[in-house]
Every structure is written in C-alpha cells, then in structure tokens.
Amino acid sequence: MALARLELKVVFGSIFERFPALRLAVAPEELKLRKEIITGGFEEFPVLW
Numbered sequence: 001m002a003l004a005r006l007e008l009k010v011v012f013g014s015i016f017e018r019f020p021a022l023r024l025a026v027a028p029e030e031l032k033l034r035k036e037i038i039t040g041g042f043e044e045f046p047v048l049w
Contacts, residue, residue, distance in 0.1 A: 023047065024048075031043075
C-alpha cells in the first residue's frame with residue numbers, strides 16, 4: 001500500500017506541475033463513487049484545464 005501512495009504522490013505532483021490550471025469541472029458533491037469494494041474511486045472525474 002505504501003508504494004501505491006508514493007506513486008500517486010509522484011503522479012499527481014507531475015500532473016499539477018504540467019497543468020497548473022487543472023480543476024474539477026463539476027461541484028465535488030456531484031461526483032459519484034463506484035460501488036466496487038476492491039477498485040473504488042469515482043465513476044467519472046471530469047476536469048478542465
């Protein structure tokens with residue numbers, strides 16, 4: 001689990017450096033969570049840049 005967290009820190013850090021104007025395209029309360037226990041996450045994650 002620690003490796004996955006480190007990888008996410010690196011990925012998100014790189015994304016926000018390359019796309020500093022990156023932002024969520026909808027209100028946070030509009031995001032729908034996936035129901036799968038193993039994968040989790042959001043059904044969609046719309047962004048603007």
